Amino acid sequence: MKDTIEPHVTEDGRQIGGVLMEMKNITLRFGGVVAIKDISFDIREGEIRAIIGPNGAGKSSMLNVISGFYHPQEGEVWYRGAPRPPMKPYEVARQGVGRTFQNIALFEGMTVLDNVMTGRLTHMHASIWDQALWWGKAEAEEVHNREQVEKIIDFLEIQAIRKTPVGRLPYGLKKRVELARALAAEPSLLLLDEPMAGMNVEEKEDMSRFILDVNDEFGTTIALIEHDMGVVMDLSDRVVVMDYGKKIGDGTPDEVRSSQDVIDAYLGVPHE
């Protein structure tokens, strides 16, 4: 299961490119607790990469390292062929990394449209004065941003709730709005933290369809954490398996499924 994959075209015709992001020997500690222990893996351009593992395995910590929210004590994050210096999350976002959150982080009192518009923040360059006075490039920029947002609204089929305050929406739709906001930033790498947690089968099917469509239509690279094994195995090109902060498997869904370490971790074999 070594990293020998060359850029290629998958069976269903998707382009998998070179390495977009590489995690090199990442170790993350919180005081005495080791959340991530010496983990390395890469994410290739155009692929859907899943990170799975039992509760407390360090998956969300890993995602937070990728998004620049946590800074690992050891190891390096390489992005587009160069090591990434420690950055603030918004700087990482500007580099083209977008994300959604496990427990929905939307502005409840704002409409869906406004929420998605906030995703365009990294694409707004007019000064605060221009914006306040609706002067200079503010208008053209707003029109352009709105157009991009409308395309995403159309894509995710949430036209009917465009003007609805997010607080009034059911859970499944909120998740979709969050995805819309992340997409509005036009990320090249999209991080999804449990995109299907708490959804019923129908909502999961819809969400899976949207994730595949996003990957297919926009060519967005996707890294996701998910508990639903069926979903992970169907969606992803490659899977990283974590347990107790360590990497215990890495490969295609089939490879991972047949790995003894992975089976043990999920069936709960006692740790020595």
Added chain:
Amino acid sequence: MTATTTPPGDLCSVPALLRRNARDFSARTAYREKEYGIWQSWTWAETLQEIEWLAMGFLALGMERGDHVAIIGRNRPDHYWAMVAAQMCGAVPVPLYQDAVAEEMAYVLGHCGARFVVCGDQEQVDKVIDVQDELHQIDHVLYHDKRGMRKYDHEHLNWLSDIRDEGKASHYRHEDELHRREAELDYESTCVMLYTSGTTGKPKGVVLSNRNIIETAKNSSAFDGLGSKEEILAYLPMAWVGDFIFSVGQAYWNGFCVNCPESADTMMTDLREIAPTYYFAPPRVFESQLTSVTIRMEDAGSVKRWLYRHYMALANRVGPAILDGKPVGLLDRLRYALGEMAVYGPLKNTLGFSRVRVGYTAGEAIGPEIFDFYRSLGINLKQLYGQTEASVFITQQPDHEVRADTVGITSPGVEIKIADNGEIYYRSPGVFVEYYKNPESTASTKDAEGWVATGDAGFFEEASGHLRIIDRAKDVGKMADGHMFAPKYVENKLKFYPDILEAVVFGNGRDRCTAFINIDLTAVGNWAERNNIAYASYQELAGHPRVLETIKSHVEEVNASVAQDEMLSACQIHRFLVLHKELDADDGEMTRTRKVRRGMIEEKYDDLITALYDGSEQISTTTEVTYEDGRKGSISATLQLVDAATVTPKHQQKVAAE
């Protein structure tokens, strides 16, 4: 109002009407569609241009005279244009129901032998590809929405825009041929072929000529004084004859504007933004609008609730009379004007009915309470009676003569006769040419003199000259004791309650009536939320004891109301059950236009009906369900059977006293 049968000038095809509109109303808006949150519009001149390019693109693909072109998708300008473009090429457009499962689609595509299929999106393309292997005649599949289509094999698959661009680029080569074919179109050539929804058996392809469509459009437009300034919202299935008459026939005849909603879910918002002047909806849409109004009023504050109740009571009393131009006291008029400011105006605005001059409902009988609600607000809602085979219009109600229980007077150009058994026959310029590839059915429906049997029983009221429909002739039956059984009458009363979405009443040949009820998830779900009742699924909510209690009270109220009617008092419901799933067209329980298929339901739920009559307390059952992609699954449930109190009719009480 005289009906003519000769076309004025050379306006004897839809493309000819299009050319006239592009000439006379060139700068006026012909189509609007909401895309990316903004209404995009096309003038008649632009529309002609688009359709010509598309038609030349079709020619480039090798479309021949008489080819059938299936169109599967929601109401969008592109799809309407594809229909007219096909007509220009001498081909026959065949719009299909977009929510049909692959199996149904295979039958229709195979039956009409479509060589070309225009699909709205990937979902439709997938269905066509699924059935393509059995049907070898499909040569080209075109699609409107590119999304998700990149990975498909594009040898026989084209983006509609590419075809249009190809037509545009090659117009020197194809222009002459196109004009030649267009010139061949006359009043007798086929305009469109529409498949009937079929409450029984396989769908039949109804062939309608240019004469049928244009004569009907002309006569019906004159009847209601429609002009080129009307705005309509095209949201009903394109495969349904009504949409073709309104959005193509009348729109092209008058040159008015057709607005297409952004998506099916945004229809209500789009309706409000467009505020059509001419509106058409089946009773179901009016019912669900009333349901949502009722729900929102339940959620409103006490002052608003009081205002609403107070003024709706007033509107019920005097509204319809004001609309019909009958004398109403000055004080009531003043009060009504106040109500217009406080309640009716804002309510109509919310519903998108502020500008409606003419509104129609048809397809099924509408509950009188629902009908009166809209009339009392001052909306000129009328009923018409029609069929695919008649190009819609058989009878319709003139302004100021509107009643809930009739379907109006004979439409201009139509003749009606009533047979001895009560069945209605009609003859008109709109009468269909034939059922495609089905001469036996054609012969059994239409006689040599052109009279068509409707299958409905009815009579003309002597006083008003209006036609009254009793029921589907074959649905009206007799109960064991000889009383008349008319299920639709009771079902419509039940469906007036927002909680009840659908009802099916049984009782033909039996000693008493029973019913299946479908709850309305929106209304009951809202009620559950307000009352802190938790539920995980439709099934669980439908079986909740408190829901059963509520439904029981509705049924008992309906019984009391049915008891008032001397003829039908025996149709009171003695027992009922609340179904564990919604009746669905995918399962064959309803037609695509959402009419209940009685025979099918009786067969499928035989165990439940038996239980309703054998006195059991509850019944366990397993039902097969079909998903839209054709997969099958099943749901099991244990249903409670509930007894409802009935009322002894007054006229019988009297008999007893004597």
